[in-house]
Amino acid sequence: MIQINHVSKRFGELEAIKDVTFSVPKGSIYGLLGSNGAGKTTLMKMIAGIYKQDRGSITVDGEPIFENIKQKERLIFLPDALYFFPHTTIRQMADFYRHIYPKWNEKRFYEMKELFPIDINQKIHRMSKGMQRQVAFWLTFSTMPDVLVLDEPLDGLDAVMRQKVKNILFQDVADREMTVIISSHNLFEVEDLCDRIGILHNGSLIIEKELDNLKTNIHKVQVAFHGQPPSTFLQHLDVVYQERRGSVLLCIIRGEEEQISAHIHKYEPILFDLLSLTLEEIFIYELGERGYAIENILV
Template identity: 30%
Template sequence: MKLTNMGKVIDQKEILKSIDFSLNQHEIVGLIGRNGSGKTTLFRTISGQYTPDSGKITIDGIDLAIDPTRRAEIFYIDEKENFLSFYSLKKINQFYLNMYPKFNQNLFLDLLNQHQLGLNFSYRRMSKGMQGLFQMILAISSNATYLLLDEPFDGLDVIVRKQVIGLLLENISETNRTVLIASHNLNELEGMIDRALVLKGHQITQDYQLETLRQHARKIQFVFKSKKVPDIVKKHSKVIQMQGRVITALFENFDAELEAQIRAFEPVLFEELPISLEDLFEANLSQETILGD
């Protein structure tokens, strides 16, 4: 799937603009952004609930606006506008059987049985955790190529959350399917994803390959003798935190030459710390900046 120069305007307000990225087979991609950044709008536009106002979305080079039947390759449940929530699991199952030609009914029934969910259950009377588990069962059983998961762990207790994550990872490891997942739980997301897309200012501002990032990036904590932060630090890093004279910064490309240039300023403290997905979030989306003096 490829999004090219895609934009969306709602109530004369630009929500998304110039969105460009591709989703490749057999990968899990994290979508990170602050509340109100447009993550749900992006999911709704990809899935066809909204029509793009500019650009296009293609699968295998075919524009979904020209051949909307290809949307059967995309799975998305909009929990905020979930009209199926008033039905039994049996009726919801029938809807998805009709919607997804490759729906695996045997797998669906087997997973329901494994997790003690009955077809006669009313969706809205189920706990939040059981609803989340059922949604993941639907997603997996749909056999859709692209799974769009918007906060799938929200409100789940530890045990159910592990079940949901386990179901997803086990299925993806055995197929060529792709997952685009937005979650506020960055710690759990970090252990799952291959890439991280940063949505900021209505656009995708970063596309991180996490393995590459881990090889080249460094998180460093400094204290310098002078109150002035060296220009070399300001030029090559994104601040994560400033607490008094203690600076914690993320360098996306850190090498021996850059380290030598910084050490030439004889910092009182120079300590490398582990990098987390939360660091990427803070470095890219925080309003903090490194001050000159």
């Protein structure tokens, strides 16, 4: 369980994170979305115990993370720009991790050689960016983390490798109840991965959603009536968005599918169509409702 409570952080004049609160339950994957400069990296570095928040608290399993060795041993942060000690080989880095992380799993490290076909005696600095990212995942998974904080983790990996990495993530979450926070500026990249998504904009968390009930909970409805729609028609519905296209009324409505259908059928429409939304559409409308345009928030 990761608990972020009214956290703020300032870099001089710049207020990078403004009063952010959310939590990630154990064994779940949380997607942190936002454009460049939204504050994702800053927030993640605070969750990893690198930066210290100016206000608020960040706890992992109830303990503040900053300078907390016990919790940091269970947590791995994988930054968007990777760092390895100069002139080290994979083997040397593995030895280093073995001394640093008590749960280091040498067996798993060797087993994963199959997944990451790289010579372990090669110097990491000579490798391509994509290969370096694979090495980072390899080392990370071998430390058997309970909490994984991944900043733009899939950049630079090819489709096959992405899938491999996602599979291991799923497996670890399922097997060991690993908790994951993953950031991205791309909704599609994490859509199939996350249980929950939060969108960060200019340092504030502007929206937070459970993905499972998100899709079942919001619907696109197209209706048409003879003449004008009845005035009371939309009164008891949670309408997020409406638009007229000729005689057809297009609405985005929150609520259970059966309830919405039952309500609309009472008015005997000549056309009635109920569709589910793509994740992107959901966010477009949800953000629109809060006065944001999605192009400014996600790429």
